[in-house]
Amino acid sequence: MNNIPTVILAEGAFEDDGLCKTAYGLLRYAPESIIAVIDSKNSGRDSSEVSGLGHGIPVVADLDAALKLNPKRLVIGVAPAGGGLPAEWRKYLVLALEKGLEVVSGLHLILGEDKEFTAAAARGGGRIVDLRKEPADLQVASCRAQQVSAMVVLTVGTDCNAGKMTTSLEIVREANERGITAKFCGTGQTGIAIAGWGIAVDHVLSDFTAGAAERLVLEAAADKTARLIVVEGQGALTQPVYSGVTLSLMHGSLPDALILCHRATRRFTEIVNLPLPPLKEHIIQYEEAMRLVKPVKVKAVSLITRGMEESTARRVIDESSRETGLPVIDPVRFGAGVLLDALLDDSLKKQPLYSGTKY
Amino acid sequence: MNNIPTVILAEGAFEDDGLCKTAYGLLRYAPESIIAVIDSKNSGRDSSEVSGLGHGIPVVADLDAALKLNPKRLVIGVAPAGGGLPAEWRKYLVLALEKGLEVVSGLHLILGEDKEFTAAAARGGGRIVDLRKEPADLQVASCRAQQVSAMVVLTVGTDCNAGKMTTSLEIVREANERGITAKFCGTGQTGIAIAGWGIAVDHVLSDFTAGAAERLVLEAAADKTARLIVVEGQGALTQPVYSGVTLSLMHGSLPDALILCHRATRRFTEIVNLPLPPLKEHIIQYEEAMRLVKPVKVKAVSLITRGMEESTARRVIDESSRETGLPVIDPVRFGAGVLLDALLDDSLKKQPLYSGTKY
Numbered sequence: 001m002n003n004i005p006t007v008i009l010a011e012g013a014f015e016d017d018g019l020c021k022t023a024y025g026l027l028r029y030a031p032e033s034i035i036a037v038i039d040s041k042n043s044g045r046d047s048s049e050v051s052g053l054g055h056g057i058p059v060v061a062d063l064d065a066a067l068k069l070n071p072k073r074l075v076i077g078v079a080p081a082g083g084g085l086p087a088e089w090r091k092y093l094v095l096a097l098e099k100g101l102e103v104v105s106g107l108h109l110i111l112g113e114d115k116e117f118t119a120a121a122a123r124g125g126g127r128i129v130d131l132r133k134e135p136a137d138l139q140v141a142s143c144r145a146q147q148v149s150a151m152v153v154l155t156v157g158t159d160c161n162a163g164k165m166t167t168s169l170e171i172v173r174e175a176n177e178r179g180i181t182a183k184f185c186g187t188g189q190t191g192i193a194i195a196g197w198g199i200a201v202d203h204v205l206s207d208f209t210a211g212a213a214e215r216l217v218l219e220a221a222a223d224k225t226a227r228l229i230v231v232e233g234q235g236a237l238t239q240p241v242y243s244g245v246t247l248s249l250m251h252g253s254l255p256d257a258l259i260l261c262h263r264a265t266r267r268f269t270e271i272v273n274l275p276l277p278p279l280k281e282h283i284i285q286y287e288e289a290m291r292l293v294k295p296v297k298v299k300a301v302s303l304i305t306r307g308m309e310e311s312t313a314r315r316v317i318d319e320s321s322r323e324t325g326l327p328v329i330d331p332v333r334f335g336a337g338v339l340l341d342a343l344l345d346d347s348l349k350k351q352p353l354y355s356g357t358k359y
Numbered sequence: 360m361n362n363i364p365t366v367i368l369a370e371g372a373f374e375d376d377g378l379c380k381t382a383y384g385l386l387r388y389a390p391e392s393i394i395a396v397i398d399s400k401n402s403g404r405d406s407s408e409v410s411g412l413g414h415g416i417p418v419v420a421d422l423d424a425a426l427k428l429n430p431k432r433l434v435i436g437v438a439p440a441g442g443g444l445p446a447e448w449r450k451y452l453v454l455a456l457e458k459g460l461e462v463v464s465g466l467h468l469i470l471g472e473d474k475e476f477t478a479a480a481a482r483g484g485g486r487i488v489d490l491r492k493e494p495a496d497l498q499v500a501s502c503r504a505q506q507v508s509a510m511v512v513l514t515v516g517t518d519c520n521a522g523k524m525t526t527s528l529e530i531v532r533e534a535n536e537r538g539i540t541a542k543f544c545g546t547g548q549t550g551i552a553i554a555g556w557g558i559a560v561d562h563v564l565s566d567f568t569a570g571a572a573e574r575l576v577l578e579a580a581a582d583k584t585a586r587l588i589v590v591e592g593q594g595a596l597t598q599p600v601y602s603g604v605t606l607s608l609m610h611g612s613l614p615d616a617l618i619l620c621h622r623a624t625r626r627f628t629e630i631v632n633l634p635l636p637p638l639k640e641h642i643i644q645y646e647e648a649m650r651l652v653k654p655v656k657v658k659a660v661s662l663i664t665r666g667m668e669e670s671t672a673r674r675v676i677d678e679s680s681r682e683t684g685l686p687v688i689d690p691v692r693f694g695a696g697v698l699l700d701a702l703l704d705d706s707l708k709k710q711p712l713y714s715g716t717k718y
Contacts, residue, residue: 141600143631206568206604207561237606238651241500244607245565251599272502275715277651288647292597292636356634 004102007036007066008077009092014039014050014059016078022106023077025190027053029169036066037077038092063092067099075104075193085109093117097126106131106189106200131189132200134212141210145254146294146353148221148229150183153343154255155233155302158282159269160242163261163304163332164233165191167339170302170331171259174340175228182228183220187213187249191232201234202245209245213252228343231255237285241271250290256351257299257343258286264305264316264330279324294353300342301328363461366395366425367436368451373398373409373418375437381465382436384549386412388528395425396436397451422451426458434463434552444468452476456485465490465548465559490548491559493571500569504613505653505712507580507588509542512702513614514592514661517641518628519601522620522663522691523592524550529661529695530618530702534587537699541587542579546572546608550591560593561604568604572611587702590614596644600630606648613653615710616702617645620661623675623689638683653712659701660687 008026013019014037026034027047036058037047043061047054060066063074074096080086085107093111096103097120103111105128111117112128121128145152153171155164168184168191175182184191186198197219199212213231220229231253235242250258260283266276283298290296303320305313313330321328329338367385372378373396385393386406393416396406402420406413419425422433433455439445444466452470455462456479462470464487470476471487480487504511512530514523527543527550534541543550545557556578558571572590579588590612594601609617619642625635642657649655662679664672672689680687688697 140630143599143633202564202566204565205561206563206565206607207601209565209603210600237648240502240610240613240652241569242566243610243652244568244603244605246603247596247606248565248603251602254599271499274502274652274713277713277716281651281716285647285651288644289596292640292644293599293602293633354633354636357636357640 003033004073005035005069005071006033006073006075007038007069007071008034008075009089010037010039010077011089012039012041013078014042017051020051020078022075022190022193024051024053025165025194026075026077027051027057029194031057035069035071036060038063038066063095071101073102073104076107080107090116094120097121097128098124100125102127102129104129104131104193106193108132108203131192131198132203134204135199138204138208138215139211140207141214141252143254143353145214145217145252148217149350150221150226150229151257151343151350152217152229152231152253152255153257153259154231154250154253155259155261156246156250156286156298157233157236158260158262158276158279159236159239159266161270162236162263162266163302166304167259167261167302167331167336168230168232169194170336171339171343172228172230174336178340180227181223181225182230183223183226185216185220185229185231185253187216187232187234201249202242206244206248209248210252213249214254217253233261236269237289238274238277238282239269239271240274247289251293254294254353255296256349257296258290259300259302259339260286260298261302262304264303264313265307279320283324292354294351296351298326299345300326300339302339303328303330305330305333362392363432364394364428364430365392365432365434366397366428366430367393367434368448369396369398369436370448371398371400372437373401376410379437381434381549381552383410383412384524384553385434385436386410386416388553390416394428394430395419397422397425422454430460432461432463435466439466449475453479456480456487457483459484461486461488463488463490463552465552467491467562490551490557491562493563494558497563497567497574498570499566500573500611502613502712504573504576504611507576508709509580509585509588510616510702510709511576511588511590511612511614512616512618513590513609513612514618514620515605515609515645515657516592516595517619517621517635517638518595518598518625520629521595521622521625522661525663526618526620526661526690526695526698527589527591528553529690530698531587531589533695533699539586540582540584541589542582542585544575544579544588544590544612546575546591546593560608561601565603565607568607569611572608573613576612592620595628596648597633597636597641598628598630599633609649610652613712614655615708616655616658617649618659618661618698619645619657620663622663623672624666638679642683651713653710655710657685658704659685659698661698662687662689664689664692
């Protein structure tokens with residue numbers, strides 16, 4: 001987020017890490033830019049008391065209080081219940097734009113197409129950034145992602161909300177700390193808010209979804225020092241609601257390796273409640289879906305163990321490693337070193353496209 | 360197409376069955392409603408002399424000549440080169456709308472959002488039907504397609520343009536001829552033009568693509584006499600440009616059986632030129648992609664043998680049947696009876712969703 005002084009709008013919901021996914025993502029991965037969180041319910045507390053993140057960042061009661069800290073940007077950090085825009089938020093956003101702030105939104109509602117917001121921005125010099133707004137010039141994919149020289153990694157999951165964004169960010173952080181230039185390609189609103197760029201691939205016409213993934217890889221590779229490009233995955237092949245988006249990302253970004261992400265406590269898929277198959281079944285499925293386009297492997301498993309005792313976490317990590325025969329770690333709890341090592345095993349090697357079936 | 364007297368616009372391209380896919384589809388599957396084809400290059404000939412289809416249907420020079428036959432509908436039957444709308448066509452469409460015709464378009468350009476066309480329609484009482492325009496109230500999928508009592512069949516392919524629409528229509532025709540009420544769900548512009556309803560799933564936000572497939576199945580099942588619902592597939596799992604759309608159709612429509620469609624002469628995938636794997640590899644891949652959501656089988660192969668001598672066609676059909684262990688036929692050349700028989704083998708049985716992995 002480029003260190004622009006930022007306030008996060010988390011009104012009425014800052015305790016809820018699900019509703020406030022974007023707020024928590026920013027506090028975890030871009031805390032240096034955050035100067036306040038707005039939530040009247042928790043006003044006066046420290047961010048870390050409420051969320052466990054952002055030590056030293058104050059929670060304030062409203063936008064007026066936040067404006068005293070001289071922010072340049074307001075990020076909507078909470079998904080409003082029901083998907084609509086509450087009336088009192090509308091006033092906040094109008095005020096922020098009138099005060100010249102950049103307002104960053106991941107809502108399905110495109111603020112830049114709303115006359116009240118565009119008028120406020122025109123009056124005050126504010127700027128609207130709609131994270132979900134698709135670029136106008138998207139194209140269908142055409143295997144161009146194969147041309148980049150950096151190794152491309154895609155995080156895939158056993159379900160939605162399985163740690164794909166977090167795992168991607170942790171791998172990028174670990175690589176950069178080791179001096180390996182790594183780029184993160186955000187594909188969902190939170191990932192895009194954290195990285196400051198990306199495409200919300202679930203908000204793209206289905207014909208262009210793979211093309212959007214391809215474009216992200218090519219844009220990341222424009223930095224010629226990049227040796228590793230990590231694409232944030234979405235959905236899961238076993239999540240029927242979003243599986244098409246998942247496969248579009250796989251065949252558009254043409255990864256050289258996959259990292260499988262899983263929440264250790266999950267037993268049924270979200271939304272449709274199908275039983276969640278064992279990890280090795282997911283691995284078979286992901287590798288099969290790549291085999292006839294670009295045969296690549298799942299190189300490691302990222303196991304999110306949040307909510308487990310540390311000893312339990314270590315035990316399920318060991319069990320999962322035995323089951324899959326792969327390196328397994330919880331990158332949030334224990335760092336992403338094990339995952340990066342598994343990728344470096346190949347010396348960041350590019351993999352070829354499918355070249356036919358041998359008999 | 361409900362037997363509304365229809366002229367097809369195929370100006371300058373009626374010999375080209377690729378460019379005029381919609382024209383050929385209508386002439387093959389809904390000829391009773393077609394009263395003329397417009398193409399100045401072939402004016403004065405019989406449709407069947409140019410296309411091999413539509414015996415007795417005249418090709419006329421322009422819209423004025425067509426209007427003398429008193430049409431109620433004009434269908435754009437040719438994809439304009441470059442994707443844009445040629446200036447002379449614009450005049451045609453305006454005139455048709457001014458004369459009170461229904462104008463049916465599968466162009467990416469949405470005619471109903473163009474002021475010149477909406478004004479012409481308002482003046483003359485014409486109606487614009489944009490086949491590619493998505494319904495406003497699409498939702499994400501949620502496995503509701505599993506609730507229909509009819510057997511659902513999805514055609515899948517080894518590539519784009521592999522005979523999925525044709526195969527679907529031939530199966531539906533064969534079933535209806537045998538007294539089994541069957542419904543066709545169109546998912547592309549030509550299929551929708553033929554059926555008179557459907558959703559162009561490649562023109563839907565990727566989040567809603569599976570939901571669009573689900574909706575089509577539920578709409579088809581609203582006819583309680585329907586025992587068989589055939590969903591027109593799109594793309595292919597091995598066609599990286601469109602594979603996400605393919606998987607969305609699979610997991611949204613939740614078929615009880617798959618029919619694999621293949622062009623016998625194809626050796627490389629369209630657009631990206633990857634080598635085309637053997638049929639049995641495609642079957643493995645399709646069944647694997649269904650296994651952890653709803654484990655179903657490919658029941659037969661539709662092999663399009665156009666361009667082959669009949670003896671060669673019979674030989675490749677036999678070879679493909681030996682390779683796959685499945686019934687194989689070219690439904691255009693030899694009828695869809697073999698395919699329908701393979702489906703009836705199961706007595707139109709519903710298949711259950713994935714219920715966990717056994718060890």
